[in-house]
Amino acid sequence: MRRILIDYSLIFLAGILYAIALKYFVLPSKVILTGTEGIAATLSYYFESYWLFIILYLFFQLVLLAFAFAKVGRVFAQRSLVVVGTVVVCLALLPELQFAQPEPQNERIILVLFGGLLAGVAKALAFTRRGSTGDEDILGAYFAFKYLKPVGSIAIIAAIGSTAFGLVMDLIKNGQFESVINTLMYTCIYIFASTETLNNLYRKFKITMLVIITRCQKEVATAITTTSVHRTYTTHKSTGGHSGESFGVVRTIITHEELPQMVAAIQSADSDCFYYYHDVEGISGRYYIAPIG
Numbered sequence: 001m002r003r004i005l006i007d008y009s010l011i012f013l014a015g016i017l018y019a020i021a022l023k024y025f026v027l028p029s030k031v032i033l034t035g036t037e038g039i040a041a042t043l044s045y046y047f048e049s050y051w052l053f054i055i056l057y058l059f060f061q062l063v064l065l066a067f068a069f070a071k072v073g074r075v076f077a078q079r080s081l082v083v084v085g086t087v088v089v090c091l092a093l094l095p096e097l098q099f100a101q102p103e104p105q106n107e108r109i110i111l112v113l114f115g116g117l118l119a120g121v122a123k124a125l126a127f128t129r130r131g132s133t134g135d136e137d138i139l140g141a142y143f144a145f146k147y148l149k150p151v152g153s154i155a156i157i158a159a160i161g162s163t164a165f166g167l168v169m170d171l172i173k174n175g176q177f178e179s180v181i182n183t184l185m186y187t188c189i190y191i192f193a194s195t196e197t198l199n200n201l202y203r204k205f206k207i208t209m210l211v212i213i214t215r216c217q218k219e220v221a222t223a224i225t226t227t228s229v230h231r232t233y234t235t236h237k238s239t240g241g242h243s244g245e246s247f248g249v250v251r252t253i254i255t256h257e258e259l260p261q262m263v264a265a266i267q268s269a270d271s272d273c274f275y276y277y278h279d280v281e282g283i284s285g286r287y288y289i290a291p292i293g
Contacts, residue, residue, distance in 0.1 A: 007129045011079050015086025018122035018133045022087070023094055025115025027053065028102040031187045035136035036060035038162025042169045054091050058084075061134040068138045076141060076292050079131025087133065108186060116190045120197025127202045130292055141292045144205045159191050203256035204292070207283050210252050210259070212266055213238065214273040217248030223269040224252050227262050230288040253280065255289060 026033065026041075027050070033041045040060060044053035061084045068077035101107050119133075126132050132141060136159075163184070171180050199206075214220050217235060224233050233252040240247060254262055259277065266275060 014126035015083040019090030021118035029111040032166030034159040042166040116193025120194040124201035210277040212250045212275040216270040219269040223265040227265040
């Protein structure tokens with residue numbers, strides 16, 4: 001019960017942070033969001049209606065949440081619904097404030113960067129508690145599990161269509177090519193800031209190889225399989241170059257999410273072992289990662 005309360009408290013916090021990022025930093029800077037949020041934002045810019053964004057945002061998220069229930073998982077969909085609901089309520093009720101001037105010659109870059117960082121933190125916070133902020137994060141959860149790619153990478157793909165739509169609408173409204181390029185530049189900065197923040201904070205789909213050099217090879221191997229029933233290992237004998245002693249070298253491939261618990265179990269099995277780890281790419285599609293939802 002206590003864990004559920006903590007989870008939902010952080011889920012609500014993720015929704016509040018994301019709403020703050022949108023209302024006070026992203027929307028005032030008029031960058032194009034990714035996915036269906038980008039379509040909603042673009043239309044709200046074109047018709048100069050903040051409430052149009054909220055209505056379209058809610059409509060698109062309900063459609064994607066239905067997809068989440070069907071394809072990702074019930075828990076993930078329910079928690080994503082809580083985040084989306086929190087975002088909508090906060091967007092409607094938060095007071096009007098201005099933290100910086102959105103014009104390019106003033107402080108637009110500050111709005112874009114801080115909004116991207118805040119949005120990335122909110123997304124990561126929701127993901128770590130088995131939820132999401134909706135939109136491309138739902139598709140990110142689905143395709144990250146299917147193709148074992150970081151969830152933030154999906155945002156870049158989702159951004160292509162929404163950015164193209166937004167730039168066309170910008171050109172129609174303003175009729176200035178320079179304005180379109182300016183919007184594109186700031187949009188790319190926002191996407192990069194939010195995506196990199198998400199990928200650095202949420203590491204479920206980042207894979208690492210953990211290498212242990214030990215005299216207690218069997219105990220370490222048992223610790224690996226006991227800590228995670230889905231993980232195995234390889235072993236070989238090695239000889240110390242300085243001491244000439246024989247050691248066992250144990251290798252296992254795990255996710256960054258599993259790394260702290262695995263290291264603790266290995267140190268418990270052999271406190272004198274030497275270990276190191278490094279990221280790996282190109283993992284086989286048969287590699288098991290537990291679904292988010």
